[in-house]
Amino acid sequence: MNEYEYNMINLYVPKLAKIINIKQESPDSKLFTLQYQDKSEFEFTHGQFVQIGLFGWGEAPFSLCGPTTEEKTFQIVVREVGDLTKRIQKLTKGQTITVRGPFGNGFPMDKFVNKNVILIGGGCGFVAMRSFVLDHNLGKFNPKNKLQIFYGCLNEESVLFSDELKAWKKKIDYRIALMKPSPKWRGIKGVVTKIFEKVKVVNNAVAVIVGPPIMYKFVIEELTKKGFADTDIYLSLERRMYCGLGVCQHCAIGSYYVCKDGPVFSYSQLKETRGAI
Amino acid sequence: MNRKELYKFLEFLSQQHIVYAPQKDGANLVIEEVIDSHNVVLSSEIPLHSFKKYLVPAKETLFKFDKDKIDEGINSPNQVIFGLTTPDLKAVTLLNQVFKKDPYYQERKKKSLIVGHSLVPKQKYHFFIEKFEEHTLEHLEFDIFLAVKGQNFIVYTGSEDGQRILDDFGYKTYEHIQFAGYIKEEGPDEQMLKINEAMKQGSYMDKLWQDLGKICIECGKCTMVCPVCFCFDVVDQASAEPGTGERKRCWASCFYTDFSEIAGPKTFGEKPKFLQNTAQRIHFWYEHKFVRLPDEIKLAGCVGCGRCTKVCPVGIDIKKNIQKILKVKRIK
Numbered sequence: 001m002n003e004y005e006y007n008m009i010n011l012y013v014p015k016l017a018k019i020i021n022i023k024q025e026s027p028d029s030k031l032f033t034l035q036y037q038d039k040s041e042f043e044f045t046h047g048q049f050v051q052i053g054l055f056g057w058g059e060a061p062f063s064l065c066g067p068t069t070e071e072k073t074f075q076i077v078v079r080e081v082g083d084l085t086k087r088i089q090k091l092t093k094g095q096t097i098t099v100r101g102p103f104g105n106g107f108p109m110d111k112f113v114n115k116n117v118i119l120i121g122g123g124c125g126f127v128a129m130r131s132f133v134l135d136h137n138l139g140k141f142n143p144k145n146k147l148q149i150f151y152g153c154l155n156e157e158s159v160l161f162s163d164e165l166k167a168w169k170k171k172i173d174y175r176i177a178l179m180k181p182s183p184k185w186r187g188i189k190g191v192v193t194k195i196f197e198k199v200k201v202v203n204n205a206v207a208v209i210v211g212p213p214i215m216y217k218f219v220i221e222e223l224t225k226k227g228f229a230d231t232d233i234y235l236s237l238e239r240r241m242y243c244g245l246g247v248c249q250h251c252a253i254g255s256y257y258v259c260k261d262g263p264v265f266s267y268s269q270l271k272e273t274r275g276a277i
Numbered sequence: 278m279n280r281k282e283l284y285k286f287l288e289f290l291s292q293q294h295i296v297y298a299p300q301k302d303g304a305n306l307v308i309e310e311v312i313d314s315h316n317v318v319l320s321s322e323i324p325l326h327s328f329k330k331y332l333v334p335a336k337e338t339l340f341k342f343d344k345d346k347i348d349e350g351i352n353s354p355n356q357v358i359f360g361l362t363t364p365d366l367k368a369v370t371l372l373n374q375v376f377k378k379d380p381y382y383q384e385r386k387k388k389s390l391i392v393g394h395s396l397v398p399k400q401k402y403h404f405f406i407e408k409f410e411e412h413t414l415e416h417l418e419f420d421i422f423l424a425v426k427g428q429n430f431i432v433y434t435g436s437e438d439g440q441r442i443l444d445d446f447g448y449k450t451y452e453h454i455q456f457a458g459y460i461k462e463e464g465p466d467e468q469m470l471k472i473n474e475a476m477k478q479g480s481y482m483d484k485l486w487q488d489l490g491k492i493c494i495e496c497g498k499c500t501m502v503c504p505v506c507f508c509f510d511v512v513d514q515a516s517a518e519p520g521t522g523e524r525k526r527c528w529a530s531c532f533y534t535d536f537s538e539i540a541g542p543k544t545f546g547e548k549p550k551f552l553q554n555t556a557q558r559i560h561f562w563y564e565h566k567f568v569r570l571p572d573e574i575k576l577a578g579c580v581g582c583g584r585c586t587k588v589c590p591v592g593i594d595i596k597k598n599i600q601k602i603l604k605v606k607r608i609k
Contacts, residue, residue, distance in 0.1 A: 055342040081540035249508035274480035
């Protein structure tokens, strides 16, 4: 049949990466630092993800969460939620896992120019925001633009990156709400939207929301009340994925593919698509 | 080419290829490997199961793994898929686009000779189907096409491979059709654009989908027989030796509840998922065919073969549903 000109790169074949470091972040989550076994460079942008796998156990998508300034190493957080993540958590330093990607569009950095940024994260959705936070603190962005974080979490134990917070708070307006804190907790209690009642949202800002599906509707409501336009609200979505190439259909929403057209969408893109949020 | 020559040609092809062609299996017409070329049936009836599995197998190995070693097994035998009707050729043309950058599909395509014919199916189940005319051929991808004329065939070629094989066989009086792109000069299909527009204005909450959600039993038969449905899972199959096995790509069906499941805490014993009910799932199926594929490649994900209607155990009729999608008048 007619021959197409096509690139013979087989995007289904993963590369091997070595585990350089493992850090327990919370009772069910570990931060993995990885490096390709062939020591090749790893480039990505904030909000992108990789397909991480183990031979015999398949693959799943994970948010990239290290700083983009590292040329060779990259980081993911793995929370134990299923068979694959249980296996990955059992691995030790020096062992290998498989990587495909990075995939996805990432944060709309062109929309962030001369704008303040508010990141609103829930649970392990917060992982997807860490690259941006680290780059911000490294001075990669315009220092005039402020960064505010609203983070909703279960309890003190489940707060991610807790030992980095002291450094973060120097440059970021970081606020947290805990759903089921210990009696000692003096901060905001409840879901992430509680923070909106107590804290003034930074003005002239673009918002990015990453969290469990249930969270989006309520956070969007709050942001809209504060005068955010639909085009200034961005959401990073989670879906089942296999190929990462916009073919297998598992992550499709309306006319979009979360793996290829997302995972970050503006609210104006998704507003009319029932079932998206 | 007359019938006698056609049988000879089939025998010639089977010397160096596995030949798949429509044959009778009880009351059904199916596309299976040809053992005796006299069993090949060229008729206006569309075979129940499509040619799909020969280009997009139900299960295929992406690679083998042994500890940290990966063995890419891209290889496929020479094959002929013989006797496709024009709707099925449309489906081949669409799959060629969808899997344009897929090395597994492309390898299989390279080793495949596609032979179509001009008998047009009767209208009971089918729709979208145009009468065969020579100029429609330039928008279909094939290697050889047999236009039926009485007891004989006018032979067209659509590729160099097609020409070469006819030359080798010793048949000279064919006419070559230059592929002019899969979209016609006047632009994408109008009917497709109308359905696309109507679908985009509606949602799974519309009465049509809520009604279908009540009768569809999610058996997934329609997705299996559809010549276009190509969604897949990727799964690892471990071998007995620890650390060894194969990564496989397998057909999936958007009607099955695990299709949109993600990891996370279960509620009422079920994992979180995004397609929550039958109405959402059947709407998703139509959305793929009439929203996503037209948006991506300007082709409808339905070629009008009617197989899904034929196999549906509860009588869901895609032709009627399309009429209903188009009929809904929306007030803006």
